[in-house]
Amino acid sequence: MGQRRGxxxxxxxxxxxxxxxxxxxxxxxxxLALVARRRELLDELAKELPSGTxxxxxxxxxxxPSAPERVISALEGRPVEVLVNNAxxxxxxxxxxxxxxxxxxxxxxxxxxxxxxxxRVLGPMKAARRGHVVQIASVAGFLPGPLASVxxxxxxxxxxxxxxxxxxxxxxxxxxxxxxxxxxxxxxQRSSGVRGSFGATVGMTADxxxxxxxxxxxxxxxxxxxxxxxxxxxALSRVVPNRLLAAMVQRLxxxxxxxxx
Ligand code: NAP
Numbered sequence: 001m002g003q004r005r006g007x008x009x010x011x012x013x014x015x016x017x018x019x020x021x022x023x024x025x026x027x028x029x030x031x032l033a034l035v036a037r038r039r040e041l042l043d044e045l046a047k048e049l050p051s052g053t054x055x056x057x058x059x060x061x062x063x064x065p066s067a068p069e070r071v072i073s074a075l076e077g078r079p080v081e082v083l084v085n086n087a088x089x090x091x092x093x094x095x096x097x098x099x100x101x102x103x104x105x106x107x108x109x110x111x112x113x114x115x116x117x118x119x120r121v122l123g124p125m126k127a128a129r130r131g132h133v134v135q136i137a138s139v140a141g142f143l144p145g146p147l148a149s150v151x152x153x154x155x156x157x158x159x160x161x162x163x164x165x166x167x168x169x170x171x172x173x174x175x176x177x178x179x180x181x182x183x184x185x186x187x188x189q190r191s192s193g194v195r196g197s198f199g200a201t202v203g204m205t206a207d208x209x210x211x212x213x214x215x216x217x218x219x220x221x222x223x224x225x226x227x228x229x230x231x232x233x234x235a236l237s238r239v240v241p242n243r244l245l246a247a248m249v250q251r252l253x254x255x256x257x258x259x260x261x
Pocket of ligand 1: 011012013014015016017018035036037038039041060061062063086087088089109136137138139180181182183184185186187188189191203206
């Protein structure tokens, strides 16, 4: 293995895209800080990483408002070279029928924790004139999302915020990469309340998405939309009226809900 490349902090590293990105970043020579709630999965992952990788396992529920600060304190002053805001959750169902605590948790995790972690690492990155921020959003961030409205809106926040940061950070030495996957075969479908065969069979693999994300961040690419059909959907979202996009998403989400009843 070549020279160590600094520390990558990956949230949601216990499964899916975050886990795959952690493995790939370690192979690229980064040390790792792994964050999620399930300690045993993070410990298992830590054992699988290439020897020579310095690994910190940080157990945190990022819906807890005090968690982002605790995560950064656990680094004991080590600067973050790469921040991957990947931890995220969703819910499928009519807005007024979905449990309010779950909807608020989605905002705390997908928006609040992402904003705070980004804010806490950005100052030191700018001072050092180096670093990469990777925001894992979704194609959902480009669409209105009937029957998953808070999830889609949370990802629209991430897209808008990343586009603004990109402009603010131009010439600063710090890059932003916005990753917008379509459906990916991970635990996400189940944790978002999608049961039955629909969630299990659709989408790209976590490894495919992680590869595109890691390549994008290493090249300093801003927008990464893995998969040709997802890229086409993002392009379409820029020209088709939101009313029509909403009808399309509503049909898709209804199919998901019907598949589990
Ligand atoms: P996943 O397999 O369910 O992984 C989610 C990760 O987030 C897990 O490591 C989970 O770990 C962590 N997490 C969840 N709640 C957390 C909390 N309260 N505090 C700390 N960590 C938490 O799903 P994934 O598909 O890899 O999702 C990763 C990202 O991709 C998400 O932001 C998601 O919105 C986005 N995305 C997914 C899809 C898809 O179809 N799968 C499509 C587009 C975008 P613990 O449970 O151990 O805490």
